[in-house]
Ligand SMILES: [Zn+2]
Ligand SMILES: [Zn+2]
């Protein structure tokens with residue numbers, strides 16, 4: 001079951017709330033991220049914002065990750081991809097053909113993980129789960 005989607009936190013105000021100054025270059029990074037539907041690597045951002053220093057791009061990504069408004073996807077191969085979090089706690093699908101990133105929430109999975117947690121010696125402080133898929137658009141593409 002997919003939960004309804006609450007309004008997404010605005011990354012700029014999340015950073016300001018945490019006491020970070022919103023410099024011009026940081027704003028450009030956030031604006032670009034906001035337009036991106038699919039996952040992107042840090043290098044993609046550097047390429048699309050030649051006017052913003054590489055260190056600033058990486059630092060802004062780090063701040064947004066820490067603030068929980070950016071998701072990091074571990075991929076089977078290659079550099080990690082990032083996407084803006086559109087819902088609160090969630091998991092991802094990643095299309096291995098086109099790179100499209102989807103988000104989903106499932107209360108059954110979370111309940112199952114809590115049950116498993118009861119058998120684990122120690123406190124679980126987080127978990128990750130990614131599904132590698134071929135998305136519908138790619139399945140329906142004529143070449144396949
Ligand atoms: Zn996400
Ligand atoms: Zn696809």
Ligand SMILES: [Zn+2]
Pocket residue numbers: 089090091109110127
């Ligand atoms: Zn979860």
